[in-house]
Amino acid sequence: MMLQFPDPVKLKTRKIVFEEAYAARDSATLEQLKELSSKRRVIEESINESSSITEAIAREMSGGLTSQVQQDLQRLEGYLPLLENLIFHIDLIGSNCQIVRWTSDLKIRWSSALSSSSFFNLLGPKFFQIDNLRFELGMTLFLYGAILRERALEVLPTDLVQSATFFREAAGVYHHLANEVLPSLGPAFPAERPPEAISSVSTVMSLICLAEAQAVTIRKAEEKGTAIGLLAKLHHGVTQLLDEAYSLLNTASSECRDISSHLVEFILSCKSLHELRSQKYLAGTLKIAGQVGVAVGVLRVAVINVQKKIPGEESWRSVFRKEIDDASEMLRKFEHENEFVWHEKIASGDELPLPQGNKIVSFIPYKPKRWERELAFKI
Numbered sequence: 347m348m349l350q351f352p353d354p355v356k357l358k359t360r361k362i363v364f365e366e367a368y369a370a371r372d373s374a375t376l377e378q379l380k381e382l383s384s385k386r387r388v389i390e391e392s393i394n395e396s397s398s399i400t401e402a403i404a405r406e407m408s409g410g411l412t413s414q415v416q417q418d419l420q421r422l423e424g425y426l427p428l429l430e431n432l433i434f435h436i437d438l439i440g441s442n443c444q445i446v447r448w449t450s451d452l453k454i455r456w457s458s459a460l461s462s463s464s465f466f467n468l469l470g471p472k473f474f475q476i477d478n479l480r481f482e483l484g485m486t487l488f489l490y491g492a493i494l495r496e497r498a499l500e501v502l503p504t505d506l507v508q509s510a511t512f513f514r515e516a517a518g519v520y521h522h523l524a525n526e527v528l529p530s531l532g533p534a535f536p537a538e539r540p541p542e543a544i545s546s547v548s549t550v551m552s553l554i555c556l557a558e559a560q561a562v563t564i565r566k567a568e569e570k571g572t573a574i575g576l577l578a579k580l581h582h583g584v585t586q587l588l589d590e591a592y593s594l595l596n597t598a599s600s601e602c603r604d605i606s607s608h609l610v611e612f613i614l615s616c617k618s619l620h621e622l623r624s625q626k627y628l629a630g631t632l633k634i635a636g637q638v639g640v641a642v643g644v645l646r647v648a649v650i651n652v653q654k655k656i657p658g659e660e661s662w663r664s665v666f667r668k669e670i671d672d673a674s675e676m677l678r679k680f681e682h683e684n685e686f687v688w689h690e691k692i693a694s695g696d697e698l699p700l701p702q703g704n705k706i707v708s709f710i711p712y713k714p715k716r717w718e719r720e721l722a723f724k725i
Contacts, residue, residue, distance in 0.1 A: 348561055349619065349662050350499070351612045353459050354492035354551065357485065357542070358394055358471050360455040362386055364432070367451040371722035378719055382432060385425040392418055393489065415497045422490045429486065430716040433479050435723075444725055450477040456485040458540035459492075460547065461604040474540045481535075481543065484527050488542045488551075491519035495555055498562075506566045510707070513559035517552045517709035524548035541605050546598040550613075552709060553591040557584045557616065559707045574634075578627035581620045582703035588617040615662055618655040619669060622648050624701055626673050632699075633680060639690030643698050645677040 364383045370376035391397035392414070399407070408417045439445050457471035498512035528545040541547045564580045592613050599605055625648035632641035649670060656666050684690055 347665050347668070348499075348502075348558065349612065349616055349665060351609075352496065353606065353608060353612075355393075355489070355496055356459040357489050357492070358457040358473075359390055359485070360453065360473060361390060362452050362454065362482070364452070367448045369448070369724040371724050374719075375721045375723065378428070378721060379432075382425070382428045385421065385428060389418070389421050389425060389486075389489075392421065413497075413500060415493060415500050418493050419490075419497060422486065422493065426483075426486060426490065427715040427717040429479070429483055430714055431719055432721065433483060434716060435721040436479060439723065439725065445723075449479060452477060452479075452482075454478070454482045456481075456540065456542075458542055458604075460541040460606050460609055461602075462606050474538065474543075476536060476539065476543070478531060478535075480527060480531050484523060484531070484543055485540075487519055487523045487527060488548065491516045491523070491548075491551060491555070494519060495558070498555075498558070502562065506562050506569075510559045510562040510566070511710070513555045513562065514707060514710045515712070517555035517559065518712040520548045520552035520555065521709050522712040522714070524552065539602065541598065541602050544598050544601050546594050546601070547605070550591045550594050550598065550609075553587050553594070554613065554616075556705075556707050556709060557587040557591070557620075560584050560587065560705065561620070563707060574627045575631040576704070578624050578631060579702050579704035580706065581624035581627065582701045583705040584620040585617050585624065585701075586703045586705060588613050588620070592617070611657055611659075614655065615657040615666075618652055619666065621701075622652045622669055622673055626676060628699070628701065629676070629680070637690075638680060638684045638688045640693040640698065642677065642680045642684055642690075643693035645673060645680060646692070647694075647698065649673050649677060 362383065364386075365376055365379035368379055370379055388397075391399075397404075404414075404417055405412055408420055411417050411420065436445055436449075453475060454477055455473040455475045457473050461472070494512050494516035498509045498516065501512065502509040524545045528543060528548065531543075535543060560580065561584055564577060564584070567577060567580065592610070595605065595610060595613065625644050629641040629644045629648075632638075632644065652666070652670060652673070656663055656670075684692075
């Protein structure tokens with residue numbers, strides 16, 4: 347069972363009307379700008395939960411898709427290539443003052459899902475306005491990665507392979523965002539910006555998605571009866587990915603001090619959970635090898651450590667309680683067997699083996715698409 351963290355998808359945005367900001371030189375350009383506005387408006391209404399469209403109409407408009415997550419993915423996959431095309435043509439014009447004024451007329455505003463102020467603002471979410479089309483692209487890509495991640499969780503109960511693939515695709519989107527989109531903004535970004543607009547936060551999200559993809563892969567491996575020694579290494583591989591994410595998050599906090607503590611707790615809680623699972627499998631391997639005293643020592647330390655790290659959120663606590671109960675029962679059996687059969691010394695401290703990790707997942711590269719349509723503006 348995995349911990350649930352839906353926060354990244356809880357973005358909100360304000361309306362944008364492209365055809366009112368950019369002066370089209372011909373009717374074809376005007377129609378394309380209107381199409382861009384129309385596709386974005388459907389996304390706005392969905393994430394802002396302000397749509398008046400019924401479920402039946404939404405299903406019909408999406409070609410029969412019944413899942414809202416799938417519908418949102420389809421909407422974003424229709425909007426992003428048009429946005430990429432607009433950015434391409436605006437870049438061709440260069441730093442024309444008229445274009446800069448037009449872009450500022452868009453008033454590109456997004457809230458944050460990963461800032462602490464998002465959860466304590468009684469007047470509603472705080473919106474960040476950055477009048478740069480790459481800010482719009484960055485926030486839309488962040489949302490796209492978050493919804494891919496939600497889709498991975500949606501299919502998890504029925505298709506582990508597809509779930510892992512969606513997590514890897516989400517990791518690829520965040521990797522592209524961190525390395526290709528956000529760095530190009532650089533000095534253009536104001537000091538006050540949402541965590542979603544910081545490269546290191548996108549890298550953190552990429553690592554989280556990879557850790558989740560590996561966790562799903564482990565579940566598949568467990569179903570196949572994979573050797574417990576390998577399962578121990580795979581679970582520790584998850585903790586290593588989350589260690590990287592936590593270290594990077596500390597770096598990100600120097601650029602943005604308003605990062606949600608819920609994100610930090612999620613990373614640390616997942617790390618603790620997979621540490622325990624890794625130690626359980628390691629203890630099983632040691633017992634099979636005849637090192638019962640060492641196995642007992644490993645389990646004792648693992649249970650003591652995880653009991654110090656039980657998270658505050660109830661849904662996460664229930665997962666922890668089950669894992670702790672299972673590990674405690676396993677420890678009780680090992681101790682009983684050692685007391686009556688093996689009489690081995692219980693290992694501790696430096697006598698305990700160091701955990702070994704194995705990371706076997708990689709992100710699926712995100713390849714941006716651009717609808718190559720000519721756009722002409724009055725300059």
